Amino acid sequence: MTTAIGRPPENRRQALVKFAWIGIWLAFMGAPVSDLLGDEHSRWADALGALGLVVFVAVYFGLVFRHTARPLPRTRVAAVLGVLLALALALSLTLGPPWLVLFVYVSVSIGATLPMSAARWLIPAVTATMVGVALTHESPREMITALVVPALLGGFAMSGVRQLVRTTIELREARATVAQLAANEERLRLARDLHDLLGHSLSLITLKSELAGRMLPDSPEQAARQVADIEQVSRQALIDVREAVTGYRRPTLPGELAGARTALAAAGITGSVPDCPYDDVPEEREAVLAWALREAVTNVVRHSGARGCTVALARCETLNGPVLELVVRDDGRGASAPPGNGLTGLAERVGAVGGTVETGPGAGRGQDKGFVLTVRVPLKVTG
Structure with a gap:
C-alpha cells in the first residue's frame, strides 16, 4: 500500500x-x-x-x-x-x-x-x-x-x-x-x-x-x-x-454507496462505486440493499486482501417483474470457508422481501481469484 x-x-x-x-x-x-x-x-x-x-x-x-x-x-x-x-x-x-x-x-x-x-x-x-x-x-x-x-x-x-x-x-x-x-x-x-x-x-x-x-x-x-x-x-x-x-x-443506498467509497479508499483498495441512479426504490427494499452493500464492503475490507473492488447497481427485468441487482466484486483471496453469520443474516434479510443472494468465486485464476456477491430484490411490492 x-x-x-x-x-x-x-x-x-x-x-x-x-x-x-x-x-x-x-x-x-x-x-x-x-x-x-x-x-x-x-x-x-x-x-x-x-x-x-x-x-x-x-x-x-x-x-x-x-x-x-x-x-x-x-x-x-x-x-x-x-x-x-x-x-x-x-x-x-x-x-x-x-x-x-x-x-x-x-x-x-x-x-x-x-x-x-x-x-x-x-x-x-x-x-x-x-x-x-x-x-x-x-x-x-x-x-x-x-x-x-x-x-x-x-x-x-x-x-x-x-x-x-x-x-x-x-x-x-x-x-x-x-x-x-x-x-x-x-x-x-x-x-x-x-x-x-x-x-x-x-x-x-x-x-x-x-x-x-x-x-x-x-x-x-x-x-x-x-x-x-x-x-x-x-x-x-x-x-x-x-x-x-x-x-x-434505516440505511439508504446513496449513503451506503458514499460510505463504501470512503471505506475502500481508507483501506487502500481501488474502488469503482457508482452513484445511486434510482430514487423510486421502496424504503424496505432500499434498506435491504443498503445493508447488503455494507456487509459486502465490510467483508472486502476486513477479510479479502483485495487490491480492487467494483460495485454495480442495475435495474433488470425478469419473468416475475423488475428487480434491482447489486453486484460487489473483488480480486482478493476468495471465500474458501462456509458462509459466516454476516452472509447468513444477509440471506435471511433479503429473503424476507422476496429477494435472492448469490455468492461465488470471481473470474480470476490462482489464489487471488476474487469473490462475487450478487443480491437481487423485487421492486414491486406484492400484496
Whole structure:
C-alpha cells in the first residue's frame, strides 16, 4: 500500500516507498560520481568531494523527505537551502563543471519546500547562479545547455507538486469538517424531532399526574381515569420515539454507496462505486440493499486482501417483474470457508422481501481469484 498524497508515512513500508520515490532522482548524480572515480583530482580533492557529496545528498534527503511529511518552520527551511546552495557553489567552483548538476537539486528543493511567491524568483536566481559558475570554467556551453532546462523545469514542476499536495491536504480537512458538520446537524435534527415528539406528551403526563394526585384522596375513580390517560399517552410517546429512531437508523443506498467509497479508499483498495441512479426504490427494499452493500464492503475490507473492488447497481427485468441487482466484486483471496453469520443474516434479510443472494468465486485464476456477491430484490411490492 502506498502513502496517500499529503499524508506522512504511517509505517516502515510506506517510508521506504516514499524514500524510493525521492531517491530515484539521484540517478542524475552520475556526473559528480564519475568525476570522483576519475583521475583528474588529487586524493585529498576526491576525499573532500566525496564528503561534500554525501553531506549534500543527506541534507537534500532530510529536507525533502521531512518537509513533505510534516512541514518545517520557514527559518529552518531557509537555513537548509542555504547549506545546499553553499555546497553546490563550493563543489562546482573547486571540482569543475560535472558538479553543476547540484544546482538542479537546489532548484528542486526550493520548489518542494517554498511557496510559489518565493520560488518563482528563487528558482531563476539559482539557475542564473549556476550559469555564472559555469562561465568560470572552460567550454561551459554544453553544461549550460544540458542543465538550464532541468533546473527551471524541475523547480517549477516541484512547485506544482507542492501545490497539489497542499490542495489535497486542504480538501481532506474540508471533507472532514463537512462530515463533522453533517454529524452535528444530524444530532441537532434528532434533538429537535425528539423535543417535538416528547415535549407535548411529557407536559401532558406531568399535568395529568398532578391532577391525579389531587383527585386521589376524594375521587379515586377520576384519578384512575387520569392514570389510564397517562398510560395511553406514554405508550403513544414510546411508539413515536421508536418510529423516529427507526427512521434514523434505516440505511439508504446513496449513503451506503458514499460510505463504501470512503471505506475502500481508507483501506487502500481501488474502488469503482457508482452513484445511486434510482430514487423510486421502496424504503424496505432500499434498506435491504443498503445493508447488503455494507456487509459486502465490510467483508472486502476486513477479510479479502483485495487490491480492487467494483460495485454495480442495475435495474433488470425478469419473468416475475423488475428487480434491482447489486453486484460487489473483488480480486482478493476468495471465500474458501462456509458462509459466516454476516452472509447468513444477509440471506435471511433479503429473503424476507422476496429477494435472492448469490455468492461465488470471481473470474480470476490462482489464489487471488476474487469473490462475487450478487443480491437481487423485487421492486414491486406484492400484496
